[in-house]
Amino acid sequence: MNRNRALAVLAAGLAISIVAHVANAAGAEASKPAASQKAAASREIDRGRYMVLTGHCNNCHTAGYIMKEGNVPEQQWLLGNPVGHRGPWGTTYASNLRLTVQNFTEEQWVRYAKALKARPTMPWWSFSTTTEQDLRAMYKFIKRLGPAGEPAKPFLPPGKEPSPPYEVRQLVQ
Secondary structure, three states, X not given: OHHHHHHHHHXXXXXXXXXXXXXXXXXXXXXXXHHHHHHHHHHHHHHHHHHHHHOOHHHHHEOOOOOOOOOOOHHHOOOEOOOEEEEOOEEXXXXXXXXXXXXXXXXXXXXXXXXXXXXXXXXXXXXXXXXXXXXXXXXXXXXXXXXXXXXXXXXXXXXOOOOOXXXXXXXXX
């Protein structure tokens, strides 16, 4: 009888162990898609960061970026620039992209970027040929930085004197 009881306890323990293992394996499988999605989202944000860097967005949209040879903390990226670019077109200011993206859904951002025809010195012709996938990655990266800073100063038409600081630019003919 003791032997039967011992076998019954052992069988029950084995059954519980098997059920627990199967449940644990099912839970691990269920979490794989979430982990995979998280990894993909992280890769996409990394791609957006790379696109911002190699697209030289910070050169204009981050104050002091060029003078500091890129040594600006990421928390200060893309806040716009108070230095105006003055030329025959008037005076333009690089926008605060972190505020700009807050006004768009991802779909709207892609449409906006593809249709953009901005004033100098924005190289819109280059930006508008960026792939949709890369534009989406840029959007996600900029969105992750979060809204911060102030809106850019408004465009000044030719003949209107800007307040300093500004740079005088000539268009290449």
